[in-house]
Amino acid sequence: MNSNDTSRSALELAIRYGFIVLLCGLAVFFSIYASGFASARSAVFIFQSVAITGILALGVTCTLVVGGFDLSIGSVATSALMLSAYTMVILEQSAFVAVVVCLAMGALVGLINGLLIVKMRVPDLLATLGMMFLLIGLQRIPTQGNSIATGMNLPDGSVAEGTFSAAFLWLGRHRFDLFLDRLLPVPVVVFLLIALIIWLFLGYTRHGRLMYAIGSNERAAGLVGTNVHRYKIVAYMISGMLASVGGILLAARLGRGDIASGNNLLLDSVAAALIGFAVLGAARPNAFGTAAGALFVGILLQGLTMMNAPYYMQDFVKGAVLVAALVFTFYLSSRRGGRRTA
Amino acid sequence: MKEVTCTLNGLEKSFARNHVLRGIDLQLRAGEVTALMGANGAGKSTLVKILCGYHFADSGRMELGGAPYAPADAADAISKGVVTVHQSIDDGVIPDLDVATNLTLDRLTEPGVGLFVNDRKLRRQARAVAESMGLTMDVRTRVADLDVADRQMIAIARAMARSPKLLILDEPTSSLSASEAERLFNLIDRLRADGVAILYISHRMSDIRRVADRIVSMRDGTISGFFDTEPLDYVGAVNAMLGHQMTEVDIDPVTGGEAVLEARELRLFADSPPIDFTAREGEVIAFTGLLGSGTTELAEVLFGLAEPADGVLLLDGKAYRPASATEAVACGVFMSPKDRSVNAVIADFDIADNMTLPFLKAFSRFSFLSERAQRRASSSMIDRIGVKCQSERDGIGTLSGGNQQKVMIGRWLLEDARVLLLDEPFQGVDIGARRDIGKYIRQTAAGRTTLVFVAEIDEALEIADRIIVLNEAMIAGEYVNRDVDLNHLVAAVSGPARVPASGQPFPTSPKQAIA
Numbered sequence: 001m002n003s004n005d006t007s008r009s010a011l012e013l014a015i016r017y018g019f020i021v022l023l024c025g026l027a028v029f030f031s032i033y034a035s036g037f038a039s040a041r042s043a044v045f046i047f048q049s050v051a052i053t054g055i056l057a058l059g060v061t062c063t064l065v066v067g068g069f070d071l072s073i074g075s076v077a078t079s080a081l082m083l084s085a086y087t088m089v090i091l092e093q094s095a096f097v098a099v100v101v102c103l104a105m106g107a108l109v110g111l112i113n114g115l116l117i118v119k120m121r122v123p124d125l126l127a128t129l130g131m132m133f134l135l136i137g138l139q140r141i142p143t144q145g146n147s148i149a150t151g152m153n154l155p156d157g158s159v160a161e162g163t164f165s166a167a168f169l170w171l172g173r174h175r176f177d178l179f180l181d182r183l184l185p186v187p188v189v190v191f192l193l194i195a196l197i198i199w200l201f202l203g204y205t206r207h208g209r210l211m212y213a214i215g216s217n218e219r220a221a222g223l224v225g226t227n228v229h230r231y232k233i234v235a236y237m238i239s240g241m242l243a244s245v246g247g248i249l250l251a252a253r254l255g256r257g258d259i260a261s262g263n264n265l266l267l268d269s270v271a272a273a274l275i276g277f278a279v280l281g282a283a284r285p286n287a288f289g290t291a292a293g294a295l296f297v298g299i300l301l302q303g304l305t306m307m308n309a310p311y312y313m314q315d316f317v318k319g320a321v322l323v324a325a326l327v328f329t330f331y332l333s334s335r336r337g338g339r340r341t342a
Numbered sequence: 343m344k345e346v347t348c349t350l351n352g353l354e355k356s357f358a359r360n361h362v363l364r365g366i367d368l369q370l371r372a373g374e375v376t377a378l379m380g381a382n383g384a385g386k387s388t389l390v391k392i393l394c395g396y397h398f399a400d401s402g403r404m405e406l407g408g409a410p411y412a413p414a415d416a417a418d419a420i421s422k423g424v425v426t427v428h429q430s431i432d433d434g435v436i437p438d439l440d441v442a443t444n445l446t447l448d449r450l451t452e453p454g455v456g457l458f459v460n461d462r463k464l465r466r467q468a469r470a471v472a473e474s475m476g477l478t479m480d481v482r483t484r485v486a487d488l489d490v491a492d493r494q495m496i497a498i499a500r501a502m503a504r505s506p507k508l509l510i511l512d513e514p515t516s517s518l519s520a521s522e523a524e525r526l527f528n529l530i531d532r533l534r535a536d537g538v539a540i541l542y543i544s545h546r547m548s549d550i551r552r553v554a555d556r557i558v559s560m561r562d563g564t565i566s567g568f569f570d571t572e573p574l575d576y577v578g579a580v581n582a583m584l585g586h587q588m589t590e591v592d593i594d595p596v597t598g599g600e601a602v603l604e605a606r607e608l609r610l611f612a613d614s615p616p617i618d619f620t621a622r623e624g625e626v627i628a629f630t631g632l633l634g635s636g637t638t639e640l641a642e643v644l645f646g647l648a649e650p651a652d653g654v655l656l657l658d659g660k661a662y663r664p665a666s667a668t669e670a671v672a673c674g675v676f677m678s679p680k681d682r683s684v685n686a687v688i689a690d691f692d693i694a695d696n697m698t699l700p701f702l703k704a705f706s707r708f709s710f711l712s713e714r715a716q717r718r719a720s721s722s723m724i725d726r727i728g729v730k731c732q733s734e735r736d737g738i739g740t741l742s743g744g745n746q747q748k749v750m751i752g753r754w755l756l757e758d759a760r761v762l763l764l765d766e767p768f769q770g771v772d773i774g775a776r777r778d779i780g781k782y783i784r785q786t787a788a789g790r791t792t793l794v795f796v797a798e799i800d801e802a803l804e805i806a807d808r809i810i811v812l813n814e815a816m817i818a819g820e821y822v823n824r825d826v827d828l829n830h831l832v833a834a835v836s837g838p839a840r841v842p843a844s845g846q847p848f849p850t851s852p853k854q855a856i857a
Binding site: 220 | 666667672684685687690691702705711
């Protein structure tokens with residue numbers, strides 16, 4: 001009886017802190033075995049590598065919270081990348097206009113996703129899958145499938161005169177000073193800020209609490225007077241807007257509307273959000289977990305790369321981490337509940 | 343003495359700090375119906391879940407047919423001969439497939455059946471199974487199109503196709519009418535004659551009187567009473583289950599103050615007659631009627647979930663026509679819906695979050711929740727309504743059904759309602775919790791009008807000042823809850839509401855409806 005209790009509380013501890021311990025252990029391991037890993041620049045590099053993925057993952061977390069899913073985030077991000085380039089290079093607008101247009105596009109896509117799911121009753125995976133397809137196609141139409149850069153030839157024979165403005169490139173390339181010169185890139189700051197806001201929103205506001213209620217039992221949430229439709233639509237709009245923030249930052253880093261960029265964004269960010277389930281034994285979508293999940297993948301890849309692991313192993317490593325995290329979440333948490341099947 | 347099919351020895355089970363089973367010893371014999379009675383939270387469901395392989399016991403032994411029995415999972419339990427028909431019927435059938443497929447599904451998984459489904463052969467087999475169970479419907483009917491009783495029969499028939507040694511029936515009559523239940527009882531009689539050991543779990547005394555050979559009462563995770571001498575001591579069994587004598591609830595009906603909610607010429611369906619009633623401040627009205635009599639629809643109309651076919655509602659004299667639950671709540675009309683696990687409980691949340699869910703706005707500043715305020719309000723409601731728990735931070739799933747229901751009703755008492763609608767508030771709630779809830783509803787009834795929708799007449803008599811009987815969406819009788827003529831009330835509930843074909847008018851009640 002007594003040993004049973006101890007093993008139960010040990011299990012409880014493992015579920016709660018196992019992931020964080022693993023994260024720290026990994027950092028210590030690489031600090032010892034990969035020379036140069038334990039430095040501020042390297043740490044910032046890790047953050048930078050996961051910033052855009054992380055922002056998208058925070059968006060998808062919001063849709064997971066209301067019991068949905070958003071497969072269109074990757075294509076919203078690449079659409080924002082192309083749209084911002086199109087606005088500045090071909091329409092010759094300012095950075096401000098480009099950002100506003102992109103954010104509006106993200107919000108609109110989210111709104112359409114939400115309406116398809118809520119009003120047309122299309123299942124979330126299918127609605128956002130369709131939207132993903134549509135956007136992948138749509139972003140190629142204005143440029144006839146070409147990437148956008150200053151000086152490109154336009155269909156009417158003229159040459160694109162516009163440029164990526166300095167203010168826009170600042171978003172992707174500027175680095176703030178922090179202890180060291182030019183240490184902290186803007187995307188990392190944006191990622192941390194958004195993570196903080198989403199964390200507060202989901203965890204500590206009544207709107208977040210109601211969104212979790214919808215995800216757990218939509219009928220019950222509706223019957224206490226929650227406007228379920230509105231919250232679901234808002235979740236998809238947040239997801240769309242954050243995805244387009246990711247696209248803007250990507251465009252600002254690349255400095256051109258590259259049609260081939262951002263292929264991995266969807267899978268990486270969904271993986272980060274799902275890995276986040278395992279953090280602190282939450283067993284449900286949560287902003288802190290999502291950010292930690294993105295960092296975990298970043299640390300692992302950075303460390304392995306510095307230890308000369310080949311680049312083509314990266315997807316395999318991410319997949320393995322995801323599967324392990326899912327087992328951790330669903331198997332161990334169901335054991336904790338005293339039953340074996342969820 | 344009959345052969346022992348299943349023996350339980352010292353079963354114990356805890357969930358976190360909650361010690362649910364405290365050493366259960368029980369023998370189930372072939373060809374006997376053992377009725378298991380117990381208040382909610384007594385541990386009945388946990389016991390069943392251990393028997394059917396859903397939970398592991400922490401300690402103790404089980405034997406089946408003389409051999410040790412420790413099912414690894416639900417499928418293992420079934421293959422060993424322990425088959426359970428759960429309370430919610432649709433767990434036992436596949437609604438989108440036809441009767442034939444449902445009855446023969448298990449054969450499709452047997453080795454050596456071949457790749458292609460021979461529909462004709464399947465139907466022939468299914469017909470044989472159906473006939474042996476006394477089912478007469480066309481086996482090509484889709485199960486979803488059948489009525490509840492037939493679906494239940496098919497769930498049991500499927501269970502019987504596996505020729506079980508032990509059949510567990512968990513509240514099988516909870517959604518059946520009297521005649522449907524009688525069909526079930528006939529089936530049970532037949533199975534008993536075939537030598538199946540049956541564990542029958544129910545709250546309903548009438549069921550237990552009809553089928554039980556032995557009664558086992560459970561209370562607080564132990565067996566508190568065991569009755570197998572003829573005639574069975576039903577009163578003793580109830581006492582053992584409750585730990586105290588059942589007492590009649592004494593109600594001194596109040597007439598109420600000013601009108602709060604009025605229905606004028608309200609038609610629930612396009613072809614139903616109009617309903618008129620006035621609900622007054624401070625009074626509790628019970629609407630009662632059989633399944634399909636319109637009580638559920640009336641509750642839905644009042645809470646903005648459905649539109650009436652015709653008619654007007656007045657709230658405090660002003661037109662009231664909510665388009666959604668959100669609008670109803672904003673007008674001060676609150677509803678605790680029936681089927682709490684589907685309609686009310688947020689399984690991922692703790693007690694405090696569940697309780698404060700409707701009024702989170704009141705517990706937040708600039709949208710940020712104050713956990714302290716939530717906990718304070720919840721813990722005070724827990725004390726007042728009498729929820730048995732360790733703390734307000736317990737997961738809602740650790741509570742028994744009755745205590746969960748107290749939380750679900752308590753959530754609507756945190757703010758003052760103008761109209762409080764309670765749809766089947768005593769569903770799956772033991773008598774103890776039922777009394778607690780009823781008492782607290784009556785205590786707090788001043789300042790609002792309370793409408794309770796119940797199918798059981800007993801429940802109506804326990805809580806209401808006034809009872810309105812619905813039958814086929816019209817008011818079939820209205821009674822002030824003082825020395826009610828029960829025969830009359832029952833006649834109003836079950837009698838034909840409309841003028842029957844023979845031309846005989848429906849006997850009208852002396853106190854019959856207004857207008």
